[in-house]
Amino acid sequence: MAKITLNDLTSNYGSQALHNANNDTIEDNLNNKVLYRDNPDGEPNSMQQELDMNSNRIINMADGVNNTDAVSVSQLNALVAGTGNVSNVIQARESQLGSQAVARVFTLSGIVYALGVNTLAVYRNGQRLEKSVDYLESSASTVTLTFDPNANDRFVFITNALSTSVAGTTDAITHTEDSSTYNLATYLQNRHVINVKDYGAVGDGVTDDSAAIQAAINAGPSAILQAGTYSVDSMIEIGFDQSLYLAPGVKLLRRAATSSSTDPVIWIKGNNAVLQGGGWSLTEVKTENRCPKGVVRIGHKDMTESHANVNYTFFSDMRVFGPIDGGQTSGNPDVCVYRANPSIGSNIDSYFATIQNIRVNSANIGFQWQGDANGDKVDNVQGQNIGNATLSSDRVMFSLEGCADHAFSNAFFHQSTDSTMIRVIRLDNSGTPGGKNHGAPDANALINMVGEQGGSGVWLEATDVSGVAVGQRNIVHGIDNGGGGFSIGDDFLKRNHVNNGDGLWQRRRLQIGGTTGETNTALTIVADQPELIFNEQDASADNKQWEIYPASEQLIGRVVNDANNSAANFLTIDRAGASVDNVSLATGGSGNTVLQVDTSGTAGDTRLLLWDVSAGSLVRVTRGAADSAGSGFRVLRIPN
Secondary structure (H helix, E strand, C coil), X not given: CCCCCCCCCCCCCCCHHHHHHHHHHHHHXXXXXXXXXXXXXCCCCCCCCCCCCCCCCCCCXXXXXXXXXXXXXXXXXXXXXXXXXXXXXXXXXXXXXXXXXXXXXXXXCCCCCCCCCCCEEEEECCEECCECCCEEECCCCEEEECCCCCCCXXXXXXXXXXXXXXXXXXXXXXXXXXXXXXXXXXXXXXXXXXXXXXXXXXXXXXXXXXXXXXXXXXXXXXXXXXXXXXXXXXXXXXXXXXXXXXCCCEEEEECCCCXXXXXXXXXXXXXXXXXXXXXXXXXXXXXXXXXXXXXXXXXXXXXXXXXXXXXXXXXXXXXXXXXXXXXXCCCCCCEEEEEEECCCCCCCCCECCEEEEEEEEEECEEEEEEECCECCEEEEEEEEEECCCCCCCCCXXXXXXXXXXXXXXXXXXXXXXXXXXXXXXXXXXXCCCCXXXXXXXXXXXXXXXXXXXXXXXXXXXXXXXXXECCCECCEEEEEECCCCCXXXXXXXXXXXXXXXXXXXXXXXXXXXXXXXXXXCCCCCXXXXXXXXXXXXXXXXXXXXXXXXXXXXXXXXXXXXXXXXXXXXXXEEEECCCCCCCEEEEEECCCCCEEXXXXXXXXXXXXXXXXXXXXXXXXXXXXXXXXXXXXXXCEEEECCC
16 A cells, blocks of 8 residues: 555646645655654654564664663673663562561561552461451551561561662672571572472462472472462472471362373472471362372382382371272272382381371272381371272271381271271282282281271271281270271281270280299289189180189189080189199080099199188098099098
């Protein structure tokens, strides 16, 4: 399209009017639509649209002065080289204690802040406060709280504006905290706790913050996440001497929409590693994907590798969620907290983890220990929505598989219909290269374990395998509020102590002493009318036997609830010595009580004590000489 259009002249060079009209058009365009090198003052000389230089340069520019001025390459080089100053916008922080507030007013001295221009964020003990509700921005240097702070409360004030001089490096950038000024680069490097947002974390629940969180942890020694939802597509690893703290209001989320990973959200994998939250109702770690090796993993990857010692780890104060209430209905079960120690390699183990104040939800297994995981201390944990009827082989709050020497205390398990609270099983990993048979769980103490899962859920499952106990020297104590009771083998009860809140310790064998040559072993019953009672729980059984080896010659015992009329149920009293005489109280086939005396000893040696009701004392029955017929029968002499 033509930029200037003139009238055509058709004859005799046209009329004067046409000439004047064309000249007016030319004049208008020159005056109003052309840029002039030497433009008269007051006349327009500016672009009305974008100027396309068609890859040509604008040369011989003056240095920019105003905010909208263009700058030259030489001007930029001068700034980078430190020959000029520029006002930079970076984040500035100041920290004060509650005791420094005067009548609820904090005076800021370490940050530059302009009301209405810069944003200001105020945190109290890691929790962000709300403007106009919790505090007022009184002036450019004061903040007024709407409540009385505690003297030890830590307040952090963060603004996005700080005017500073730049000289080519960050050496000139300073940070003020507690009235002290630090070189910013040195401060960030040496600071004990690193804010992951310094490394680019966003916390909007959408942006993948995995790399930023990992970078902050690796910068160490400690990193902190402030309140927000952090999307983590990749697994976060906490290694040797590293710590990650999650403030109240933090949620770490593995989203199925952006990641298909079935790795744990967090792996605690190094000595002294720490993962600590801000409260088991205030901090969450959750995955929307399957989690066969835990939402949180402590120790080694699984039972196939041992990468290094993973000892003295610490995990506390948060809620751990699997993807589905009750867990998967097919395939591998979901696990909330997974703990493995295959002991593959020389002296590579995972011992002494501390786990406390943890809630587990929405998985098939709440806590799973495998292998030689040893010496853990687990306290104050709660399980909910664990297990389902479809994948019934794995629906359990605590699964102990070959582990030893753990101390569990104060656990509550509920709203998990038909699931098992405690499962004890043997683990043989010898089929794995470098693996071994870890055997049965040994010497674990589980105290104050309350099961209220509902339905027919078993409180303790410890079924013998081919008559062999699945554990030994374990103590299990708690309350079976669910009413599911036990699923326990006889051999397990012989080797472990179990009490489910009825006041009786369940055990098949009680041994006092047992050291060779020991002479002072005793069982003492103190009462007004002491009795030693053997109660055959299954009156129809024919294979139970109780034996007592008394230190004295006087013992009164009775057998009750014996309706089997079988001589296999009896009380045996053995007298120690070179010659052993036996007195058995048995139930004969006719149902009558039979008194049997073994007369294999020498004359006068066998002693049978009978109770004389009238005298109120014991009398001794001795063996006499053989009868005249020589039949071998003896005569019992009972004193008058």
